[in-house]
Amino acid sequence: MALRYALLCALHEQPATGYELTQRFKTRLANVWNASHQQVYRELAKLQQEKLLLVEAIEQPNKPDKKRYHTTLAGRSALEHWLGQIQPRPATRDPLLVKLFAGDLLDLAVLHNELEALKKESLAQLEYYRVIEQTYFPNPGTLSRHYRLQYLALRRGILSAEANLNWLAEAEVTLQNLPNVPGRP
Amino acid sequence: MALRYALLCALHEQPATGYELTQRFKTRLANVWNASHQQVYRELAKLQQEKLLLVEAIEQPNKPDKKRYHTTLAGRSALEHWLGQIQPRPATRDPLLVKLFAGDLLDLAVLHNELEALKKESLAQLEYYRVIEQTYFPNPGTLSRHYRLQYLALRRGILSAEANLNWLAEAEVTLQNLPNVPGRP
DNA sequence: CATTATTATGCAACAAGGTGCATAATGTGC
DNA sequence: GCACATTATGCACCTTGTTGCATAATAATG
Numbered sequence: 001m002a003l004r005y006a007l008l009c010a011l012h013e014q015p016a017t018g019y020e021l022t023q024r025f026k027t028r029l030a031n032v033w034n035a036s037h038q039q040v041y042r043e044l045a046k047l048q049q050e051k052l053l054l055v056e057a058i059e060q061p062n063k064p065d066k067k068r069y070h071t072t073l074a075g076r077s078a079l080e081h082w083l084g085q086i087q088p089r090p091a092t093r094d095p096l097l098v099k100l101f102a103g104d105l106l107d108l109a110v111l112h113n114e115l116e117a118l119k120k121e122s123l124a125q126l127e128y129y130r131v132i133e134q135t136y137f138p139n140p141g142t143l144s145r146h147y148r149l150q151y152l153a154l155r156r157g158i159l160s161a162e163a164n165l166n167w168l169a170e171a172e173v174t175l176q177n178l179p180n181v182p183g184r185p
Numbered sequence: 186m187a188l189r190y191a192l193l194c195a196l197h198e199q200p201a202t203g204y205e206l207t208q209r210f211k212t213r214l215a216n217v218w219n220a221s222h223q224q225v226y227r228e229l230a231k232l233q234q235e236k237l238l239l240v241e242a243i244e245q246p247n248k249p250d251k252k253r254y255h256t257t258l259a260g261r262s263a264l265e266h267w268l269g270q271i272q273p274r275p276a277t278r279d280p281l282l283v284k285l286f287a288g289d290l291l292d293l294a295v296l297h298n299e300l301e302a303l304k305k306e307s308l309a310q311l312e313y314y315r316v317i318e319q320t321y322f323p324n325p326g327t328l329s330r331h332y333r334l335q336y337l338a339l340r341r342g343i344l345s346a347e348a349n350l351n352w353l354a355e356a357e358v359t360l361q362n363l364p365n366v367p368g369r370p
Numbered sequence: 371c372a373t374t375a376t377t378a379t380g381c382a383a384c385a386a387g388g389t390g391c392a393t394a395a396t397g398t399g400c
Numbered sequence: 401g402c403a404c405a406t407t408a409t410g411c412a413c414c415t416t417g418t419t420g421c422a423t424a425a426t427a428a429t430g
Contacts, residue, residue: 002280003386009286019408033283034276039387041410063395066408080290086299087280089306091219091417095187095272097341098218100334101194105265114271121274145363149285152359156282156352163348167341174337178330188416204378224417226380248425251378276387 002087003043004052006033008071008079011053015070018044031125031157044069052078112175119168126161129154187272188228191218193237193256193264200241200255203229216310216342229254237263297360304353311346314339 010021010029021044022037035043047053052075058066071079096114099106137143137151195206195214206229207222220228232238237260243251256264281299284291322328322336 001385002278002283005280006283009283012290013286013288017408018410022408029286031277031282032286033278036388037408038389038410041408045410060395064408076290079287083284083287083291084295086295086302087284089303090278090280092216093187093218093275095190095275097216097338098187098191098194099268099272100338101198101214101217102264102268103198103331103334105197105261106268106334110269110271117271118274140359141362146288148359148363149288149291152352152356153282153285155355159348159352159355163344167337167344170340170344171337174333177326178333186415202378203380207378219417221418222378223380223419226378228416230380245425249378 003033003035003039004047005079005082006035007040007043007047008052008075008082011069012071012076012079015056015068017058017066017068021069031129031160032153047075051075108175108178115168115171115175118164122161122164122168126158126165129158129161133158188218188220188224189232189237190264190267191220192225192228192232193260193267196238196254197256197261197264200253202243202251202253206254216314216345217338232260236260293360293363300353300356300360303349307346307349307353311343311350314343314346318343 006025006029007021010016010024016024018037018041022035022040025033025035025040044053048055048069051072053069054072056068056070058068060066096118099111099114133151133154137147137154140148140151143151191210191214192206195201195209201209203222203226207220207225210218210220210225229238233240233254236257238254239257241253241255243253245251281303284296284299318336318339322332322339325333325336328336
């Protein structure tokens with residue numbers, strides 16, 4: 001149920017097309033919410049039908065119109081209602097951690113590769129977030145309420161990526177010192 | 186697709202009933218994988234039908250039989266095949282972070298409550314993990330491969346909870362110094 | 371002794387998310 | 401000039417997860 005509110009939020013901030021929203025989910029909102037373009041278009045159509053959004057057709061020379069979505073008054077109050085309730089925490093479901101419970105069936109070389117992939121990903125994320133931090137939030141204390149809240153979301157991404165990397169460092173040490181004999185107790 | 190492998194993993198470690206598996210998801214596997222009892226029973230039935238699991242009927246005086254599930258050879262090789270592939274990272278979808286993009290529509294008092302709830306939850310988790318750490322893993326270097334890998338999963342829970350709390354501390358400072366005027370730029 | 375919690379199992383309907391495929395235009399590189 | 405990437409939109413089907421409901425026994429609590 002929350003995808004619709006992520007869309008309403010994003011469109012309240014700045015009207016956009018389905019394509020642009022998909023891009024935002026891949027970049028600025030990457031550590032906040034994810035959705036495929038198919039999911040975005042489907043939900044936008046539904047929200048429009050429910051009159052929580054309305055469409056502005058953008059003419060393009062020699063191309064079909066672009067559809068830019070805006071929130072309606074009903075859309076904003078639906079969003080406000082949702083914002084007013086405490087939302088349940090997302091459930092954790094991490095296949096990498098599941099693997100750690102496979103005991104003797106787990107191949108350490110594969111695990112190592114998977115940890116390396118996560119490390120690479122986390123480092124890339126962290127670097128990306130740091131660039132945004134220094135470019136857009138060099139002095140967060142001077143920002144408006146609006147941007148200070150968004151900065152908090154960015155900080156969350158940074159702290160999560162750092163926590164990942166700290167854990168990965170521990171994991172690497174563990175793997176290096178691991179007796180390759182299974183042996184239960 | 187990963188629920189089935191979480192179940193196969195758990196049952197490879199220790200045969201169990203649907204009920205017991207549900208309990209494990211709520212406790213020992215809380216930071217690893219989540220599933221409701223309905224989902225667990227449904228998937229167990231499916232896995233049994235596909236002959237990846239088999240059932241042992243446990244007689245109980247004056248009660249219907251308990252059904253304890255075991256992995257089959259086919260089950261173990263299906264699990265091994267899954268373990269051999271690098272699994273994609275779970276997508277992040279956090280309604281709390283979505284709210285930070287709602288700008289002027291967001292009520293700070295509600296946000297504060299939500300942060301407090303997360304703090305309480307994270308503290309409780311951390312305390313729980315720490316007890317397990319000190320009870321079951323007082324000297325991780327001496328443990329078998331099997332338990333050292335499980336210890337890694339626990340460490341992940343601990344580092345995540347700590348990262349949450351660090352972020353919450355930052356968030357509280359931000360909220361306290363926030364100009365309550367919206368004002369975009 | 372009635373009520374509630376815990377153990378133990380499941381079905382049915384629905385919502386949310388993922389996968390595959392399709393189309394159409396422009397721009398880019400070889 | 402042809403293949404591929406990017407911008408831009410969507411449908412249909414399938415899997416996964418959630419919600420509501422149901423049953424039945426024992427244990428604990430007042």
